[in-house]
Amino acid sequence: MIQENCRIVDHSQLAPRYFKIVFSSDHIAKTARPGQFVNIRVSNELTPLLRRPLSIHQSDPEKGTFTLLYETIGYGTELLSKKLVGSELNILGPLGNGFEVVNDIALLVAGGMGIAPLGFLAREAIKSKKDVYCFIGAKNEGLVLCEEGLKSLGAKVTVATEDGSRGEKGLVTHSLEKFLKDFRLTIDGKRLTIYACGPRPMLKAVAAIAAQNNFECRVSMEAYLACGIGACKGCAVDTIEGYRMVCKDGPVFDAKGIKWE
Amino acid sequence: MGIEIAGIKMKNPVMVASGTFGFGEEYSELYDLNRLGAIVTKSVTLLPREGNPPPRIVETPAGMLNSIGLQNDGLKVFLEKHLPYLSKFTVPVIVNVAGETLDEYVDVVKALSKENRVDGIELNISCPNVKKGCMAFGIDPKLTEELVKAAKKASKKPIIVKLSPNVTDITVIAKAAEKAGADALSLINTIMGMAIDIKTKKPKLAMITGGLSGPAIKPIAVRMVWQVAQAVKVPVIGIGGIMTAEDAYEFMLAGASAVQVGTANFVDIESPLKIIEGLKKYI
Ligand SMILES: Cc1cc2nc3c(=O)[nH]c(=O)nc-3n(C[C@H](O)[C@H](O)[C@H](O)COP(=O)(O)OP(=O)(O)OC[C@H]3O[C@@H](n4cnc5c(N)ncnc54)[C@H](O)[C@@H]3O)c2cc1C
Ligand SMILES: Cc1cc2nc3c(=O)[nH]c(=O)nc-3n(C[C@H](O)[C@H](O)[C@H](O)COP(=O)(O)O)c2cc1C
Ligand code: FES
Numbered sequence: 001m002i003q004e005n006c007r008i009v010d011h012s013q014l015a016p017r018y019f020k021i022v023f024s025s026d027h028i029a030k031t032a033r034p035g036q037f038v039n040i041r042v043s044n045e046l047t048p049l050l051r052r053p054l055s056i057h058q059s060d061p062e063k064g065t066f067t068l069l070y071e072t073i074g075y076g077t078e079l080l081s082k083k084l085v086g087s088e089l090n091i092l093g094p095l096g097n098g099f100e101v102v103n104d105i106a107l108l109v110a111g112g113m114g115i116a117p118l119g120f121l122a123r124e125a126i127k128s129k130k131d132v133y134c135f136i137g138a139k140n141e142g143l144v145l146c147e148e149g150l151k152s153l154g155a156k157v158t159v160a161t162e163d164g165s166r167g168e169k170g171l172v173t174h175s176l177e178k179f180l181k182d183f184r185l186t187i188d189g190k191r192l193t194i195y196a197c198g199p200r201p202m203l204k205a206v207a208a209i210a211a212q213n214n215f216e217c218r219v220s221m222e223a224y225l226a227c228g229i230g231a232c233k234g235c236a237v238d239t240i241e242g243y244r245m246v247c248k249d250g251p252v253f254d255a256k257g258i259k260w261e
Numbered sequence: 262m263g264i265e266i267a268g269i270k271m272k273n274p275v276m277v278a279s280g281t282f283g284f285g286e287e288y289s290e291l292y293d294l295n296r297l298g299a300i301v302t303k304s305v306t307l308l309p310r311e312g313n314p315p316p317r318i319v320e321t322p323a324g325m326l327n328s329i330g331l332q333n334d335g336l337k338v339f340l341e342k343h344l345p346y347l348s349k350f351t352v353p354v355i356v357n358v359a360g361e362t363l364d365e366y367v368d369v370v371k372a373l374s375k376e377n378r379v380d381g382i383e384l385n386i387s388c389p390n391v392k393k394g395c396m397a398f399g400i401d402p403k404l405t406e407e408l409v410k411a412a413k414k415a416s417k418k419p420i421i422v423k424l425s426p427n428v429t430d431i432t433v434i435a436k437a438a439e440k441a442g443a444d445a446l447s448l449i450n451t452i453m454g455m456a457i458d459i460k461t462k463k464p465k466l467a468m469i470t471g472g473l474s475g476p477a478i479k480p481i482a483v484r485m486v487w488q489v490a491q492a493v494k495v496p497v498i499g500i501g502g503i504m505t506a507e508d509a510y511e512f513m514l515a516g517a518s519a520v521q522v523g524t525a526n527f528v529d530i531e532s533p534l535k536i537i538e539g540l541k542k543y544i
Contacts, residue, residue: 001290003530041528046323046476046504050527092530224318226325226527231283233303233332234318243312243332248287 001095001229002027005088009065015142017072018113019081020057026064028093032056034101034121035220035252038068038093039228042080052076053225053247055117055197056094069116069145095228096251099218101125103191107215108155109135109176109206111198115145117220117251118197126153131190134158135179137172137198141165172198173205180213193218196255207255217255221246262541264298266496266519267419267444269353269381271298274544275509275537278500278523279304279357279383279423280329284343285350291530294350296537301521302343304359304385307368309335313390319456319465324475324502325524326454328390328468331359336369344378353380355421361394363408367415374416382418384409387425387450389472399425399450402437409441421498424448424489426478431485432492439493446489447498447521449482475524476502483515490516504532506539513544 002025010022028038039051058067072078083089099121106125108118115136125132132155138144140163150157159167160175168175176194196206197220210217223235223246230248237246238259244250262273276299282288285300294300312332319326334342339356347354356379360366366384373379386399386408398404405422412420422438424431426449435446451472456465464470482501490497499512500521509520525532 003291048320049323049475049524050320050325090529224316224320226318226327226524227281227287228527229287231287232281232318232327232527233312233329234327236312236315236317236332238314243315 001093003090003092006091007088008083008085011083011085014069014145018069018143018145019072020067020069021080022065022067023089023091024065025091028056028091029059029064029066030061032059032066032094033098034124035098035117036094036096037117037251038091039095039225040080041090042076048076048079050226051092051228052080053228055220057116057119058123059120069113069119071113092228095247097249099195099252101128101130103130103193103216105131105133105187105190105192107133107135107192107194109137109172109194109196109198111137111172111202112139112143114196114198114202114220116197118195119146119150121195122150122155123153126155132156135160135172135176137202139163171202173202173209176206177209180209184213192216196220203255204260207258207260210255218252219255219258220251221253221258222251262537262544264519266498267381267421269299269355269419271353271519273298273537273540274519275533275540276301276355276498276519276521277526277533278521279385281523281526284339284347286346288526288530292534295352297352297533298519298537299353299355299380300347301355301357301383303333304331304357304388305333305336305339305369306331306359307336307365309333309338314467316465316467319471321454321456321473322477324473324477326456326466326471326473327451328466328471330390330468331388331395336372340372340376344376348378354378355381355383357383357385357423359385359388359395361391363411365394366408367411370412371415374418379418381421382412382416383421383423383447384412385423385450387423389425389427389451389453389470390468396425396427399434400428402433405434406437406441409438409443413442419444421445421447423450425450426452426481426485432488435489435493439495443495445496445498446493447500448489449478449485449501452478452481474502476504478502479508483511486512486517487515503536504528506536506543509536509540510543
């Protein structure tokens with residue numbers, strides 16, 4: 001973990017409200033693990049005051065760069081989207097526990113911007129010779145991210161859009177459920193873990209599907225953060241073991257442990 | 262830069278404020294804690310506290326609301342884990358204490374008094390985010406006096422009393438604390454506030470109200486420090502929205518002998534260090 005000024009080396013728009021930004025930082029690029037995030041000071045003014053957390057989408061230890069994907073949803077992310085290549089932002093990271101790839105089969109489920117941390121996980125899982133299946137859910141074709149990239153890495157990709165403009169029509173959780181029906185019979189003894197990131201209702205649905213099928217499931221949770229390092233107790237998520245901190249104990253949690261209601 | 266407050270010797274007059282720095286563990290990965298004037302710990306209560314349901318924080322213009330609800334591991338874990346960790350450093354440790362009843366405060370104060378590594382105790386009689394106790398003491402001069410007297414009787418350690426801004430006249434409480442033997446006063450704790458999401462028409466915090474901190478509260482804090490500094494003889498520690506050395510110096514001009522930095526720790530990990538460095542220009 002380090003706090004430092006990082007230079008923007010690339011910044012581009014992927015869809016009306018989706019952006020990709022690349023920063024240079026040797027430390028973060030070398031130490032980041034999938035599922036971890038950085039906390040960015042998007043402005044030196046007093047509003048917005050707090051940093052904004054974004055997941056690490058990719059890191060390149062050789063080049064000393066790391067990439068984030070983000071959606072503009074409010075003041076902080078709007079400000080970020082206007083930052084120019086060459087300028088510097090103050091970044092704290094890498095933070096959080098990250099995903100652990102243990103089993104033979106990794107089944108990744110992304111809802112919207114949820115692809116951000118899962119892209120990094122897919123790459124690492126493939127590197128360590130796991131079978132990787134990706135389910136990408138989006139509102140429409142224009143908002144489907146990373147499909148080609150993941151395919152070229154060797155992941156098996158299923159896309160679901162709510163309006164049916166690409167891939168299967170409907171919610172990504174529906175595609176997942178359909179897929180598992182047959183697939184679970186073919187994995188003969190291999191162990192499988194589901195990793196999910198996206199809006200809370202989607203995570204809840206994925207957790208239920210995993211539980212029905214008796215698969216392990218890890219979810220990346222969100223909360224408002226203040227300190228980002230576990231000191232302020234502001235980012236509580238309710239679990240069966242009591243309140244846990246999204247920034248330090250998470251953002252990745254065992255789906256079984258989350259109190260979804 | 263060195264000062265002595267309530268008998269606690271500090272390298273510089275810049276401390277980190279309770280609840281924004283945990284017990285120092287997280288921040289110690291980022292810089293040498295010995296550079297600070299003192300560390301004020303998260304509030305310690307007799308028994309562990311789970312804290313309030315989420316959402317617990319929300320950002321507001323130039324500030325934030327929090328309703329953490331004093332989540333902490335309780336006295337036992339503090340003594341077994343957090344205090345030994347802090348013993349690795351030489352920086353003065355001021356333990357912030359909260360409770361629901363007078364006896365709870367006294368029990369914690371007594372236990373802390375036996376610890377060499379505890380340099381001072383800050384009584385939090387000003388947390389707005391718990392149903393029982395705490396701020397109930399800090400808005401009533403009689404209860405304040407009783408509590409401070411009991412704490413002084415229970416301990417030889419310096420006692421700092423942390424005041425609430427959520428009162429009509431803060432000098433009345435300040436004088437009550439001084440009369441009861443407080444060695445110093447610190448102020449302000451957070452100001453009760455509220456924010457509503459106009460889309461969902463619901464409060465943004467699960468507890469509905471929370472405590473406002475950050476630059477937004479600085480003018481109120483400076484005013485209260487100025488009022489209290491004139492009303493009492495004991496040293497006053499200024500807290501509230503301090504982001505820069507200039508902010509800290511402003512509090513000193515208002516009568517504060519030292520300052521605590523809170524919310525700024527979230528914005529820039531190094532802000533206390535930058536404030537210490539920057540203050541050299543002024544004092
Ligand atoms: C660990 C972690 C990793 C994240 N990774 C990514 C990522 O990779 N890409 C990405 O696009 N986003 C990510 N997010 C979410 C991102 O941090 C928020 O979208 C961002 O902070 C919003 O800031 P803003 O100033 O633009 O919006 P604000 O003006 O703060 O908020 C706009 C609206 O969004 C709501 N909102 C904002 N933040 C949150 C939140 N954390 N939870 C629930 N509701 C919220 C607010 O209530 C408000 O209605 C992550 C969040 C966390 C906690
Ligand atoms: C997240 C958070 C948690 C806090 N917890 C405590 C606490 O446990 N005990 C206490 O006395 N004050 C607590 N405070 C109050 C601060 O110590 C300080 O008095 C207040 O935030 C004003 O200073 P600031 O504007 O510099 O943050 C907390 C403040 C914040 C923001
Ligand atoms: S944001 Fe402070 S503990 Fe998580």
